[in-house]
Amino acid sequence: MDTATFRFYADLNDFLPPQRRQVDFAYPVYDGNQSVKHLIEALGIPHTEVSLILVDGRAVGFNHIVERNQTISVYPPFSRLDLATVSELRPPLPAPIRFLLDNHLGRLARYLRLLGFDTLYFRNQLDDEELADLSHQTQRVLLTRDRGLLKRSQVIFGYCLRSVDPNEQLKSVILRFNLSQDIDPWKRCLRCNGNLQPVEKRTIIDRLEPKTKRYFETFWQCSDCQQIYWRGSHFGKLQGFIDDIQSEFRDST
Ligand SMILES: [Zn+2]
Numbered sequence: 001m002d003t004a005t006f007r008f009y010a011d012l013n014d015f016l017p018p019q020r021r022q023v024d025f026a027y028p029v030y031d032g033n034q035s036v037k038h039l040i041e042a043l044g045i046p047h048t049e050v051s052l053i054l055v056d057g058r059a060v061g062f063n064h065i066v067e068r069n070q071t072i073s074v075y076p077p078f079s080r081l082d083l084a085t086v087s088e089l090r091p092p093l094p095a096p097i098r099f100l101l102d103n104h105l106g107r108l109a110r111y112l113r114l115l116g117f118d119t120l121y122f123r124n125q126l127d128d129e130e131l132a133d134l135s136h137q138t139q140r141v142l143l144t145r146d147r148g149l150l151k152r153s154q155v156i157f158g159y160c161l162r163s164v165d166p167n168e169q170l171k172s173v174i175l176r177f178n179l180s181q182d183i184d185p186w187k188r189c190l191r192c193n194g195n196l197q198p199v200e201k202r203t204i205i206d207r208l209e210p211k212t213k214r215y216f217e218t219f220w221q222c223s224d225c226q227q228i229y230w231r232g233s234h235f236g237k238l239q240g241f242i243d244d245i246q247s248e249f250r251d252s253t
Pocket of ligand 1: 191194
């Protein structure tokens, strides 16, 4: 049987069975008709995870047809520089980064909005096809735990979350896209992703509970859903969460 030799680097090994991690291994190829993208995805790695493919030491695009005896090295992104560089595989990531989240990621959506990142999340209103199409049309990074969704060809930018824990998910997204310097909290509505604007108390006073009316003077309002925000007890908890995230990344840089 004709084979090519594959090796996957760094966290791409998360997607492989143990016997294929961190080693060269042979995989069947049929001359003339299998793209490197097809083979990488057949091995379990969504194309969105891949930043560089070398075939016999030369960078190739996803459409490269794999021939027998070729040696294929597959790498994830290394740094922001890498993400921003024009690659063989996809256009540069648009800046500022914007996200679209799969249906099971409601907590992560709130956390990303809290840190100021433009994050669409529709809680079961979109199926996989629609999520993939929307991420394509809007050039948003699709975040999901579903490898199958990221294998869809419409998806250009995506990231497969390894953890089920929203805290860990958030940290992994900050790391993957090198966002620690871009955190800009309290700019977005946690409910709907709209922009928060300062609002005069007198214009919203009818909507406030008596205690809020008595103890708070400074308010913000979502320009989309009209939700009102103020620095109440909930604010303190969330600010603590933001401080923890920021100090963690400050310490690690
Ligand atoms: Zn809102």
